[in-house]
Structures are given as structure tokens and as C-alpha cells.
Amino acid sequence: AATPLGVAAPSASDVIITPGSQGGLGAAFHALVGTGNPLLVESPTYWGAMLAAARAGVRLVPVAGGPAGPDPDELARAFERTGARAFYAQPNFANPSGAQWSPALTERVLDLVRDAGAFLIEDDWAHDFGITTDAHPVAALDDSGHVVYLRSLTKSVSPSVRVAAVVARGPARDRILAEVQAQSMYVSGMLQAVAWDVVSQPAWRTHLRGVRHQLASRRDLLVTAVREHAPSAHIEAVPPGGLHLWARLPDGTDLPALVRDCEARGVVVAPGDEWFPAEPTAPHLRLNYSGANPGSFPDAARVLGDVLAGR
Template sequence: MSNDSSARIIEGLRAWIAGAPPGARLPSTRALVAEYAASPVTVQKALRTLAAQGVLESRPGVGTFVRAVRVARPHDYGWQTAALGAPRHRSPGLNTALRTPPNDAIALHSGYPDRDLLPERLVRAAFARAARSEATVARPPSAGLPDLQAWFAAGLAAHTPVGVTPPAPGDVLVLPGSQSGLSGVFRSLVGAGRPALIESPTYWGATRAAAQAGVEAVPVPSGIRGPDPDELDRAFERTGARVLYAQPNFANPTGARWSTDLGDRVLEIVRRHGAFLVEDDWAHDFGIDARPTPLAARDDGGHVVYLRSLTKSVSPSVRVAGLVARGPARERVLADAQSEAMYVSGVLQAVALDVVTQPAWRTHLRGLRQQLAARRDLLVEALREHAPTTYLEAVPQGGLNLWLRLPDATDLPRVVRECEEAGVVVAPGGEWFPAEPTGPYLRLNYAGPRPGAFPEGARVLGRALARG
């Protein structure tokens, strides 16, 4: 029988239950089969659905009965206040980028690409193959599957200039996503109570990872062209920090891409201070008008700890990242990862490796660049037309976001609230600053769903700003 038959039975039984007292016994399966002219399988499916919803309860050998309504008793968890004490680091609430909006909303807030931009066919096929492989029952090595380690190393080696030793597969650690990698790096390379330099604004997950590790995040101002190297040098000198977290390619949220000269100057500063640069290459697969060139490819002295995630480009369900580190730093991060998670699911590693080694992966990335360009340009033009008081310092050459400056007098919470009331979800820029925001900003994602609604989203934003 069809699902329509099951739905018809459920609707009929709900009407019967509504008029029956708690504990009433339902007619037998045979009687229901006759009443609804349905098969026993369809009737049982309907009964199971209602039982799962808490409407019915089955008593084997006795029958099926209307479940009595239980009055919820409030629980008192007050004792936990004394047991837990005050938190050392109070985390802020859920970041706007992780919110799940209503289906009909115009979602300009997300940090992830739309499903239409993912290699869904490749991912589904990879999961099917992984399910038939040894990965379902075998424990993978703590540092990752050797073939996946080799793939991450080769990706970085492809950018390594002559005269620089490329990374080896053994320099790679496979981690359960870049967020886990950042947490491990801050714990193992910085440590609680010590300073780390962080671009401002920057990826909100990095500031949270630092806070959770007890690290003192020292903001270094950075803009569409990256940080001021002189200011960076002074920050190292002033704080004694030995770690800098940065995104040289298509930074989240600003979209900044460092020039070659700036990258060389930052590397020189890091080396002179005997420090590490944690390079988050989150947007490696999202180049549009330019291809990312990792700074780690120009360093073989172990100063750059390189992090590349596949979660956004392959699938949110494939939380796999590669971290490249050399020398004792790698061993410290590995020891931390073993303590936290022991190893990454072999199935997820097998799926990630399968996807990125298929010839169709390259084809997908070429198409992805074209789609991202079209979406980015559509949103930029819509903002210019419908929200002309906003300011975009530069159109990013890659990544997923626009970093939009609003007029100085803007009441940002009001604008965000009015946009959401009109069905447009936007991300307030203050969430990307490790210290106080330097002005009212929005981070808008042009890789989200329903790009055809971008002009309407810009109109809503423009009206909200005009009312201010």
C-alpha cells in the first residue's frame, strides 16, 4: 500500500483517539484492516508511527491502548550550581552562522555553502563504497589513513617553490574538522594563560577555541589587504607571543587575500620572533578570480602550521581536516588529538579520500568557481542598487562572504531584527571581532540557498537602513 494509505489510517485513528478516554483499547488489527481496506503491514506501520509520537502504547499479548497524558513534573537542577561552580570561560551563545532559519527565509547568514554547491553525487557514491569496505570495522591509525595523509601533503607540495623542501605524508595529521584542529593547536602550542596573536576581525570559531583553551587572544587589526606588518611586529614584541593565527587566503569574514610581499614580510617576522604561524586555509577550494597559494608552501623550517578542511567543500557530514606540522610541534598536536578523540572515523576518512581523488572532483571545482562568481556578483549588484548606503571596500576574489560596512550611526541590532522580521537572516559583524567591534558590519554569505532571492534580501536590508 502507498504512504497515502498509511496517512489516511493515522488521520482516522487520531480522530478516534481524540474522543476516547486515556487507556481505551483500540480495535484489533484485523478490524482496522477491514475498516480501512488496507493491508496488515500498512495498519501496523500507522500504529508504529502513532506509538513513536507518544499517542499510543502497545502491550504485547494484550493489545494497543490510548496513552494516558502525563503531567510534566518540573525538575530541580539547582544542586548543579554548587557542584559546577562558575565557568572559567563563559562561552557566548550560538553563533548566527550556525542558526537554522525557517525554510522560507532568505538566508544570508550561514557559514556553509548551499547543498546545490556540493558534490552530492560523489559523496553518496563514496559513502556506498565505504560501507562495503574494511573502513566500517577497522581502526584507522591515529595520525590518519596513509593515503589521505599523502593527498594533503601533495596538495601543499604542488605550491612549493624550488629550493624549499615539500612536506612529507608523515608531516600530516588527519583531524575531525578544522575546529577540532584549532582547539588542539591552541592547547598544545600556546597553553592556558599565554598570549596568541589573532587577526581582528577573524573567524569566530578561532576566538572560541582560544577561549576554551584558556589562551589570551591578542587582536591585531587586519583589513581587506591583511594585517599591517609593522603593527604585527610590535604586537609580537609587546606580548612575547609565540603563535599567530591568520587566514592569508580569502579570510573569513573580510575576504582578504594577502599579497606575496605581505606574506613574505609576515613569514620573516614570525621567523625572527621564533614563533609559529597557524595558517587556516579554510577556503582553499573556493577561489573565484584567484587561486590560493598557501604560505606554508614557502616554509620548511616548521614555523607554519597549516590547516585545511574538507567539511565545507565536500559535505558538512564529512568532518575531516588535514593539519601539516613539522618537528616537535607535530608530536604535541598529535598527542593532544589522541587524548581528545584517539582517531578520526575511518569511514569518514575513506569517503573524503574517495571524493577528492575522483576525476569528477576537479570538474566539480571548476563548476563551483563559476557558480560562486555568479552568486557573488548577483549579491554585490543587488546591494549597490537596493542598499546604496552600505559600503563594500573590495569584492573578494574567493571565499563565501561579503564583509559589508554600514553607516556609522546604524543601530545594528535593530537592523538585524527588522531584517529577520521581514524574512531575511543576516549575521551581525560583531561576532567576528575578538575585541570590541570597530564599526557596524554585516557578514553576508553569497553561497547560501535561493540566490534568486538575493535582490529581495538587499531590498529588505536597504529599507531597514533607510528607517534608521
């Protein structure tokens, strides 16, 4: 199948198959960072990566991020201050913020990683979920082995198809492979054959185009509903892809109480605190527009607005 990694296309020997992305993250963190050592992460960042880091025993160092990605000046200071050898990030449609890095930011981060003699552990989980833009893997620009690239089929194919891949080169690849083999030994050949059969069919591209259109309509419907019925849940930027909206709530919002009150009225929202590796900068909610029944979005937004207004 076609690779998204452009001029830096990997050879077969560079690719390590893992049973889902979580195992790949844990193996990469343990192999490339090591117990007790610092790992730089965007803040907010994917909670599953924080869980994998905790299991690997690495120490998280947050780098402030926003709707455009991490602050490169803060990233540079974090590398200098900590001596970290790795930075975990989601350059395309980050969970939870939806941020996508610009070409300029991508080049700056790559330069910082190279100068630090470090690795960028790139989690391209939402590669297939571009809406107004396509995903542009940082790994496509890396010709020196500083980017370790992780991609999964779990969300774009099925939760039952727990097949992911880590792409790495040289000694980094060897260390990660040893970790993967120690954790899981191998990934079912039958499951790999199922995954290959799906993504090699002509209908796969048709499926992805359909997903893109559905996500666009659902995202726009939820954005409109929240802005109309719950305007105090501020959406700073409409994400160009991914599955989530990231909403800033008014200062002083009792987030646990809000989540409980929404759930009592039949609306499930995710508290943003879970996505911060340190003290949250402000109360946030992560709202998912990829689920079933998008026709309920306006009613759900009304409930959120009423709860925020104390009604």
C-alpha cells in the same frame, strides 16, 4: 592526491588527521600557545577560532586587518610587546573580510614569525573557493617549520564529511598529535576512506571548477544588488574568493535592531560584532552568497536598504 604545499610538501608523518577543523584549531592553540598565554589574531577574524581559543584558555591579542590582510607593522609591534609565540590567520579569502594576502605581505609576515621564533597557524579553510584568484598557502614557502597548516573538507565536500588535517613538523607536530589523541583518539577510518574516494576521483576537479563558476555569479549578483538597493552598506572590496561579503554600515547603526528587523522581513544577516576579538571598530554585516536561491538576492538587498533607511 596533489598537495598545495609546493616545495615544502609534507611527508605522511607530518599530517595529523582531525575530526573537522575546529578540533584541529583547539589542539594547535593548546599545544603551541598554552593556557593564559597570548595568541595574535587578525581583527576581524573567524569566530570559531575565537571559540577554540577560549576553550584552550589562551589570551587573544587583536592585530588590525583590512581588505588586504593584517597590518604588518602592527603585527611586528604585537610580537614585540607580548612575546607571543603564535599568530592565527587566514591568508586566503579570510572569514569574514574575504582578504587575500599579497606575495609581499606573505613574505613580511613569514619574516616576522621567524624572527619572533613563533608559529603561523594558517587556516586554509577556503582553499577550494577561489573565484578570480587561486589560494596560495603560506605553508608552501615555509622550509623551517614555522607554519602550522590546517585544511578541511567539510565545506568543499559536505558538512557530513568532518575530516580535516593539520600539517606540522618536528616537536610542534608531536605536541599537536598528543592533543588530538587526547581529545578524539582517532577519526573514523570509514569516513577517511569516503573523503579519499571523493578527492581522488577525476570528477573532483570538475566539481571544483563548477563551484568556482557558481560562486563567481552569486558573488557578483549579491554585490550588484547591495550596491543598487542598500548603498549605505558599503562593500570596501569585492573578495577574490571565499563565501562572504563584508559590509561596513553607517556609524551609529543599531546593529541588533537592524538584524531583528531584517529577520522579521524574512532576511537573515550576520552581525559583524561576532567576528571581532575586541571592541568592534565599526558596525558591520557579513553577507553570505553561497546559500540557496541566489535569485532572492535583489529582494533581500531591498529589504536591507529599507531597514537601513528606516522605511
